[in-house]
Amino acid sequence: MYYFTGFYCPGCGSQRAIHLxxxxxxxGAFRFNPLMVLTIPIMVYGVGIxxxxxxxGTSYRLLLFYSKVFIFGYFGLAIxxxxxxNLPFYPFNLLAPTG
Known part of the structure; x- marks a missing residue:
C-alpha cells in the first residue's frame, strides 16, 4: 500500500516482523509492527484452544473472540x-516500520 499511496497500512512491516x-x-520485530507483535499471543492462545x-474432543471457547466489545474495540484500535x-511527527513516527 505504501508504494501506491505513501501511507503505511496497519499490516505494513508484518512480514519482516515475523521474520525477525x-x-x-x-x-526488531516490534520496530516493524508493534500491533502485530502484541496480537500474536492472543492468536496463539486462540489456535491453542x-x-x-x-x-x-472438547468444546471450550475463548469468549473474548465472541465479545462485540473486543471485536469492535480491536477494529477501532487498528484504525x-x-x-x-502515518503522522509525521514524534512520537507517532516511531510507529512507522523502520529497518
Whole structure:
C-alpha cells in the first residue's frame, strides 16, 4: 500500500516482523509492527484452544473472540493505529516500520 499511496497500512512491516520473531529478535520485530507483535499471543492462545478442542474432543471457547466489545474495540484500535503511524511527527513516527 505504501508504494501506491505513501501511507503505511496497519499490516505494513508484518512480514519482516515475523521474520525477525522467528530469528528471536523481539525488539526488531516490534520496530516493524508493534500491533502485530502484541496480537500474536492472543492468536496463539486462540489456535491453542482450537487445537486442544480438536485433539481432546472438547468444546471450550475463548469468549473474548465472541465479545462485540473486543471485536469492535480491536477494529477501532487498528484504525487508530493506521492513522497514528502515518503522522509525521514524534512520537507517532516511531510507529512507522523502520529497518
Amino acid at each position: 520473531l522467528l530469528h528471536g529478535d523481539i525488539i 482450537t487445537a486442544a478442542n480438536w485433539i481432546f 487508530l493505529y493506521w492513522i497514528l503511524r
